[in-house]
Amino acid sequence: MARLRSTLPYDPRTDRIAEAGWLGAVGHSAIQWFLDADELIHTLSDAVLSYWAPGVAARRTVQRVIIAQIMYTGVQALSLVSAIAFLLGASIIIQTNLMAPADGELIGKILVAVVLRELAPLLTAIVVAGRSGTAMATELGNMKVNSEVLALSSLGIDPPRYIVLPRLVASIVSVLVLMIYFSVVAIFGAFVVAQLTANATWGSLYSGVSRGVLPFDLGLFLVKGIGLGAIVGWLCCHYGLQVKSSPTEVPQKASRAVVMSLLCGVVYSTFVTAMFYWIVGPPIH
Amino acid sequence: MGGPFEATPKNQLGLLARVPHNPPLVEPQASHSGAELGLVLERATFSYGDLWVLKDTDLHVPRGGALLVTGDNGVGKSTFLFLCAGLVPATTGRVLLDGRAPHVATPSDLVRNGVRRGVLFDSGGLLSNLSALNNVTLALRYHADVFGIDEREIERRARAALSELRVAQTDFHALPAHLSLGVRKRVSLARALVLDPNFVFFDDPDAGLDSATRKLVYDLLQRFRDDPKITMVIASNSRPLIERLSVETVELRHGYLLRKNSQTPSSLGPAG
Numbered sequence: 001m002a003r004l005r006s007t008l009p010y011d012p013r014t015d016r017i018a019e020a021g022w023l024g025a026v027g028h029s030a031i032q033w034f035l036d037a038d039e040l041i042h043t044l045s046d047a048v049l050s051y052w053a054p055g056v057a058a059r060r061t062v063q064r065v066i067i068a069q070i071m072y073t074g075v076q077a078l079s080l081v082s083a084i085a086f087l088l089g090a091s092i093i094i095q096t097n098l099m100a101p102a103d104g105e106l107i108g109k110i111l112v113a114v115v116l117r118e119l120a121p122l123l124t125a126i127v128v129a130g131r132s133g134t135a136m137a138t139e140l141g142n143m144k145v146n147s148e149v150l151a152l153s154s155l156g157i158d159p160p161r162y163i164v165l166p167r168l169v170a171s172i173v174s175v176l177v178l179m180i181y182f183s184v185v186a187i188f189g190a191f192v193v194a195q196l197t198a199n200a201t202w203g204s205l206y207s208g209v210s211r212g213v214l215p216f217d218l219g220l221f222l223v224k225g226i227g228l229g230a231i232v233g234w235l236c237c238h239y240g241l242q243v244k245s246s247p248t249e250v251p252q253k254a255s256r257a258v259v260m261s262l263l264c265g266v267v268y269s270t271f272v273t274a275m276f277y278w279i280v281g282p283p284i285h
Numbered sequence: 286m287g288g289p290f291e292a293t294p295k296n297q298l299g300l301l302a303r304v305p306h307n308p309p310l311v312e313p314q315a316s317h318s319g320a321e322l323g324l325v326l327e328r329a330t331f332s333y334g335d336l337w338v339l340k341d342t343d344l345h346v347p348r349g350g351a352l353l354v355t356g357d358n359g360v361g362k363s364t365f366l367f368l369c370a371g372l373v374p375a376t377t378g379r380v381l382l383d384g385r386a387p388h389v390a391t392p393s394d395l396v397r398n399g400v401r402r403g404v405l406f407d408s409g410g411l412l413s414n415l416s417a418l419n420n421v422t423l424a425l426r427y428h429a430d431v432f433g434i435d436e437r438e439i440e441r442r443a444r445a446a447l448s449e450l451r452v453a454q455t456d457f458h459a460l461p462a463h464l465s466l467g468v469r470k471r472v473s474l475a476r477a478l479v480l481d482p483n484f485v486f487f488d489d490p491d492a493g494l495d496s497a498t499r500k501l502v503y504d505l506l507q508r509f510r511d512d513p514k515i516t517m518v519i520a521s522n523s524r525p526l527i528e529r530l531s532v533e534t535v536e537l538r539h540g541y542l543l544r545k546n547s548q549t550p551s552s553l554g555p556a557g
Binding site: 042046050053054055056057058060061139142143146147148150151152153154155156157158159160161162 | 367370372373389390391392393395396397401402403404406408410411412413414423424426427428429430431473476477480486
């Protein structure tokens, strides 16, 4: 027979807290902000720490999910990235030709400065956030609404390890690889237009690109790629999992996830660029 | 404070421990501090902001025991069930399953310590991107090293569980969206059973079911009720279920658990 004890006589007045004045409202908002920030940090830290959690079979299961996520986030985005990158490369050359007669060397340097260092990382992150980030946040939101996250917990499956970690890893890997692909396709698109409009040769273009790429560009590329990928995966998972129980929250949180990913991505990209140039100094030709 | 899964403070040692390959499945003993087996709530409360679901409650359902919780719609029966199952953390106080405190972010720690939960959600709770069979095999694959089973055994157990619950073979590879509610609940039951749980938590188990499925569920619940190794908590207002099971029944009202036939929400002494 179950043992049961409930204390306290029932008094509905004890259910209500005193109405707060403006100072109380400010304090409440500040506390809520810190709680929200704590939850945001835990989304990332729980997922990262779960990588070292015990369970060989669990790790194998999660690896399969990671591969599936990379396929969706990275591989299936190739066609969209191809189109954007090619047209962007072409647009840059058209604009360059409008401003001044361009030769291959100058085109190459412009492509390095504009595409490789800035637009490739940022636009790739935007494509991944808009395409896969929305899907991530929506999927996780629906999982919350349908009690699927609770179901995973009931089966002894760690939600940070099974849900967040694969998407975080897939986002980082996909953004990095797609950035490289974006850069190559954009340069190819620029070359095609340059051939048609400026009679630039492949040799002069290649010379310009190779002269424009500096050793620190690899570091810049990696730091931006990993950071932007992590931001998209992290924020989209976090906002998706913030959905409580109402289906109407799902599109709201998905929208917020993408907006915050874009905003934080731009801030991060600008910050990294500034830090690199502050630390490394302006490139010397 | 915690993350989106409302994690309670984590046991960091649990994350760094190494599990030997294919260990035998360990039956839970009384914990090292001599805590009681079964479900224990210690001064547990739960609230959604100002809305109290449970107020300062001590509860012990011993191993092999069963408890049925009734209450008005919207009073928080499902939430109370999830609290008992350790799926949501108590606002204050704590919940123990065989002396172990569940952690929302690392539920696998319970399985590694021999505590296995079977939960039936009122809508099934199946993962919508996995087929019926894959829903059942998922937890077995995730804990294959803890249970010491290989892929062939995983497949065999999953198919056996689905067949026991009379899920048609043609439905094995169907997605949950393509299954009726009754079949989804059967698959969900199979998923819960396949882990050989020692705790079962059922939320409105017979709601929306046809008579054949309802009979299946009742037979299963009676089996659990009579099993001395399984502790069971059910949330339901179903009169046929209450009469069929004849287990101890309490009502959740205004945040308090009241024994059946209690007229007022007054304090109760410790029950024996």
